[in-house]
Amino acid sequence: MTYIDPHIHMVSRTTDDYRRMALAGCTAITEPAFWAGFDRSSPQGFFDYYRQLTETEPARAALYGIKHHCWLCVNPKEAEDPGFAREVMSLLPKFLEEPNVLGIGEIGLNKNSKNEMAILEEHLAFAEDRNQLVLVHTPHLEDKRKGTLLIMDAIANTKLQPDRVLIDHVEEHTVADVLDRGFWAGMTLYPETKCTPQRAADIIEIFGTERLWMNSAGDWGDSDPLAVPKAIVELRRRGHSPETIRKATLENPKTFLGQSPRFDAGDA
Amino acid sequence: MAETRNPNPMSRTDVVDAYFLEHRAKLLDIAAFLDRVDRADHGTDGPEDFRITAMRNALQVLDDDQGERARRVLELMSDETTDLVDTAPGKGACGTPPPSTDNGA
Numbered sequence: 001m002t003y004i005d006p007h008i009h010m011v012s013r014t015t016d017d018y019r020r021m022a023l024a025g026c027t028a029i030t031e032p033a034f035w036a037g038f039d040r041s042s043p044q045g046f047f048d049y050y051r052q053l054t055e056t057e058p059a060r061a062a063l064y065g066i067k068h069h070c071w072l073c074v075n076p077k078e079a080e081d082p083g084f085a086r087e088v089m090s091l092l093p094k095f096l097e098e099p100n101v102l103g104i105g106e107i108g109l110n111k112n113s114k115n116e117m118a119i120l121e122e123h124l125a126f127a128e129d130r131n132q133l134v135l136v137h138t139p140h141l142e143d144k145r146k147g148t149l150l151i152m153d154a155i156a157n158t159k160l161q162p163d164r165v166l167i168d169h170v171e172e173h174t175v176a177d178v179l180d181r182g183f184w185a186g187m188t189l190y191p192e193t194k195c196t197p198q199r200a201a202d203i204i205e206i207f208g209t210e211r212l213w214m215n216s217a218g219d220w221g222d223s224d225p226l227a228v229p230k231a232i233v234e235l236r237r238r239g240h241s242p243e244t245i246r247k248a249t250l251e252n253p254k255t256f257l258g259q260s261p262r263f264d265a266g267d268a
Numbered sequence: 269m270a271e272t273r274n275p276n277p278m279s280r281t282d283v284v285d286a287y288f289l290e291h292r293a294k295l296l297d298i299a300a301f302l303d304r305v306d307r308a309d310h311g312t313d314g315p316e317d318f319r320i321t322a323m324r325n326a327l328q329v330l331d332d333d334q335g336e337r338a339r340r341v342l343e344l345m346s347d348e349t350t351d352l353v354d355t356a357p358g359k360g361a362c363g364t365p366p367p368s369t370d371n372g373a
């Protein structure tokens with residue numbers, strides 16, 4: 001079965017991961033700009049990162065027949081210094097011209113601070129001005145529910161259409177609010193801190209597959225670039241129909257991402 | 269309880285057959301973890317670590333037959349305040365609100 005992993009940080013993964021993902025049926029991925037595990041010391045550090053996302057990774061993915069796309073922003077973990085964040089944001093207009101850029105992301109909140117919110121609002125205004133799709137990171141663990149609600153309120157203060165915004169890393173205590181407000185919702189399959197393949201399958205059973213997708217968010221931490229095919233196996237093991245599985249892991253990503261004419265699902 | 273949109277095609281017995289041993293093992297992990305905490309050197313005789321208290325509260329949710337346990341455990345371990353904080357206190361999260369967060373509960 002072919003699938004799309006709509007959130008994975010390939011800059012942190014090996015070429016062997018591309019190979020294994022291709023073997024498992026992955027035809028396309030999207031890679032949001034994120035925190036590298038350390039704070040970059042200058043805007044030039046981001047300039048090089050954006051080059052990696054728009055030049056290096058698409059070429060690396062192409063070796064395995066995977067279409068690579070990305071999202072650009074200053075992630076919330078590096079938004080606590082607004083002056084620095086604004087300097088980095090000034091690089092965005094140039095890179096938005098690159099052909100694999102789908103929109104702004106992953107923006108959002110991390111510790112639900114005032115500075116994080118100020119930079120989030122500036123990104124939202126930027127996306128609104130340029131009619132960009134938006135991919136949202138929601139905070140971790142105890143901060144998630146509060147942050148998710150604050151982020152949705154901030155988006156509601158803009159003219160951005162909810163069906164052009166995906167709110168990622170939903171769990172059982174946030175998914176209903178996100179879907180009820182008309183946003184797309186992403187479930188991130190992490191071994192410990194977010195959703196397991198089993199819980200993602202449970203959420204699909206309870207909430208259906210409308211505007212819901214799943215991703216591995218594979219990165220430099222404890223994560224699994226094959227998490228989506230593992231969730232496919234979990235759904236199949238329970239006896240869910242190929243249509244249900246296909247909708248959650250292929251058709252939904254195609255529908256949301258296809259709102260950008262730059263999105264290419266590959267052989268899917 | 270939310271309406272179930274894509275019912276699990278498995279019977280209740282099938283579900284238990286498929287997952288019981290895995291979750292029996294996870295239950296033992298929690299039991300052994302709490303024993304490990306008990307055995308560890310106290311250091312100071314202060315109050316119980318807030319994370320362990322949160323875990324004890326969550327364990328009660330598992331046994332109260334009110335359903336939607338995953339959602340309710342996550343809510344129990346969520347910051348219930350609504351105001352933005354002045355400055356981000358670092359980048360990480362610890363899994364349940366620390367005592368400095370007034371959770372109203």
Ligand SMILES: [Zn+2]
Binds near residue numbers: 007009032034106217
């Ligand atoms: Zn991410």
